[in-house]
Amino acid sequence: MLAYGTHIVAGVTPGKGGEWASGIQVLDSMTEAVSISGANTSVIFVPAAQAADAIFESIDAGIELIVCVTEGIPVHDMLRVCARLRASNARLIGPNCSGILEPDRVSIGTFPVEAAMPGRIGVVSRSGTLSYEVVATLTAAGLGQSCVVGIGSDPIVGTTLTDVLTAFESDPETDAVVLIGEIGSMAELNAAEYIRANMTKRVVAYIAGVSAPDGLRMGHTGAVIRSPEERAEFKQAALRASGTHIAHSISQIPSLIKPGT
Amino acid sequence: MEQSTEQVFDLLRRYGAAVMSTAELHDRRIETARDVPALKIDLSIDQERALTVLRAAVAGGDAPIVVQADPLYGLHDYQVTAVANGLEIPRSSWQPLAALMQAVYRAFVTADLLSLHLEPVIYTEAGIWYVGGARSIFDGAALFRHPEVANAISEPSIGPRSLKALGITYIKLGGQIACIANGAGLAMAAMDAVTRLGVPYNITPASFVDIGGSARSETVRTALGVVLEDAAVLSIILNVFGGLTRPDDVAQGLIGAYSSSMRTVPMVIRLHGSAAQAGSTLIQAAGLDSLVTFADSLDNAASRALTAARGG
Numbered sequence: 084m085l086a087y088g089t090h091i092v093a094g095v096t097p098g099k100g101g102e103w104a105s106g107i108q109v110l111d112s113m114t115e116a117v118s119i120s121g122a123n124t125s126v127i128f129v130p131a132a133q134a135a136d137a138i139f140e141s142i143d144a145g146i147e148l149i150v151c152v153t154e155g156i157p158v159h160d161m162l163r164v165c166a167r168l169r170a171s172n173a174r175l176i177g178p179n180c181s182g183i184l185e186p187d188r189v190s191i192g193t194f195p196v197e198a199a200m201p202g203r204i205g206v207v208s209r210s211g212t213l214s215y216e217v218v219a220t221l222t223a224a225g226l227g228q229s230c231v232v233g234i235g236s237d238p239i240v241g242t243t244l245t246d247v248l249t250a251f252e253s254d255p256e257t258d259a260v261v262l263i264g265e266i267g268s269m270a271e272l273n274a275a276e277y278i279r280a281n282m283t284k285r286v287v288a289y290i291a292g293v294s295a296p297d298g299l300r301m302g303h304t305g306a307v308i309r310s311p312e313e314r315a316e317f318k319q320a321a322l323r324a325s326g327t328h329i330a331h332s333i334s335q336i337p338s339l340i341k342p343g344t
Numbered sequence: 345m346e347q348s349t350e351q352v353f354d355l356l357r358r359y360g361a362a363v364m365s366t367a368e369l370h371d372r373r374i375e376t377a378r379d380v381p382a383l384k385i386d387l388s389i390d391q392e393r394a395l396t397v398l399r400a401a402v403a404g405g406d407a408p409i410v411v412q413a414d415p416l417y418g419l420h421d422y423q424v425t426a427v428a429n430g431l432e433i434p435r436s437s438w439q440p441l442a443a444l445m446q447a448v449y450r451a452f453v454t455a456d457l458l459s460l461h462l463e464p465v466i467y468t469e470a471g472i473w474y475v476g477g478a479r480s481i482f483d484g485a486a487l488f489r490h491p492e493v494a495n496a497i498s499e500p501s502i503g504p505r506s507l508k509a510l511g512i513t514y515i516k517l518g519g520q521i522a523c524i525a526n527g528a529g530l531a532m533a534a535m536d537a538v539t540r541l542g543v544p545y546n547i548t549p550a551s552f553v554d555i556g557g558s559a560r561s562e563t564v565r566t567a568l569g570v571v572l573e574d575a576a577v578l579s580i581i582l583n584v585f586g587g588l589t590r591p592d593d594v595a596q597g598l599i600g601a602y603s604s605s606m607r608t609v610p611m612v613i614r615l616h617g618s619a620a621q622a623g624s625t626l627i628q629a630a631g632l633d634s635l636v637t638f639a640d641s642l643d644n645a646a647s648r649a650l651t652a653a654r655g656g
Contacts, residue, residue: 131485131488132488132489155485156485157456157483157485157486157489158389158456158458158483158485158486159415159453159456159483159486160486161394162389162394162395162396162415163415163416165394165415166394166414166415166416167416170416193557193586193588194586195585195586195616197616198586198616208529209529210527210528210529210530210532211527211529211557211586212525212526212527212528212529212530212557212583212585212586213527213529213530213533215530215585215586215616216530216533216583216585216642219585219616220641236528236529238389238391239389239391239394243392263529265528265529265532266532268391268392269391269392270392273392289533291529291532291533291536292532292535292536293536293539293540294532294535294536294538294539294540294548294549295532295535295552296517299515300513301513301515301528301531301532301552301554302513302527302528302531302532302552302554303528303529304485305391306528306529306532315536331540332536332537332540332642332643333533333641333642333643334641334642334643
């Protein structure tokens, strides 16, 4: 993140205040970090047992954008976090996500930046590694990205596909959007409803897990089919009905996002 | 993780709920109230709205009364009153029902349950609500703060536990091509590509293997070892794109796995950019380049793996 030019003003590790890491000062608390540096964004890598606490600390310190990379936060912790978020102005991306990348500007999270290049395609994904694959495919086709957002694939996330689509729809730097979904949850169905009613920009969707059997948790905590609506084909059908272009393989995405590529 | 009735009963007792199996109620000749129907109560989580949902209905009926509890404030007594009123049960049973539901809600939250189903819930002539049957699903992510659940888990065999300890998810699917990736989404995408392109040849994925975002050589070696033990596997896709895994870890892992296995199964690897170069150099140096090829896209990897599986 630092090497990419992200303006990192402080690190926070309780008990390590006063130390330095990669030329950045380490502090004991978020409140201290915000008051010294004026930081407005935090990125959380702490273990799952302490992650909810770290999110609460960020919200209470007045951070506006919180990216939580941590995997495996208990669901009841996330319920409390989301209730607190509803009563604040903070936005949480994640948890269990790859974060946000604006090519050549800023990287917050774990995105492999060499796969990306600046441009006018917005990418939103539940899966981190799939977004890497899609972004590399776009880059290879000469299609740069305005912003890449990994929202995470946990059952409960702070920012939904629909939230990010809404942001891309109003973003003057984004011309078209790639949505990367997967089996499990109603997130893509809600996104389809939003696209049908509000989206004027072109959307191409790739949904992973067409071949996944029902009832098996496919690695991600949220990637499990418990009802027919959670199957990939059902999501594809709903998205297609909303005017979204469906890619059946990642290689098809560039020509669907920009016909003639 | 599903929990046994006994586990759920113990939990509910700790939170002050009256619990007794229907058989025991019968044996003890405890009279159920004639004018109050047995109920079923479900607690679950609404993922989209991030709230706890409580549904209650007359047992055997299908018109549940639904209330939502905000995690910051919990279940309000007025919500339980609304449930009791909606179910049209006698007023005399409302107060004890509120006490039971509060106990159940506290148990649900504190014990980190993802769902809890109680049926039947019976009212007795003595004015007590008893939970007569229960099942629940525990959130495995919260195991770190529930030693009582961790202790109750029966010892798994060596294999799956060592996989879990290394952060590997392995799901056997019964086909011929193993799909390994450093992320669940990518492993699923590989499965989908194999399934789509494999139709003409009747070839399907053998397994879904997620080695996690920060796999080291030990993880790669162990995952490959398990895959190679599956005699049905004819070729392997290994997709390590982005993430924190270094190409030399991948190379060392697969060199280790091949040297300790009797089987020589062809493999197609996806590594990105400079990593692909470094990985290919290492694999060549180990003399494995006849077995291992590199692909520049997922579709390309899937079609090469299909060719290899068909003996090409």
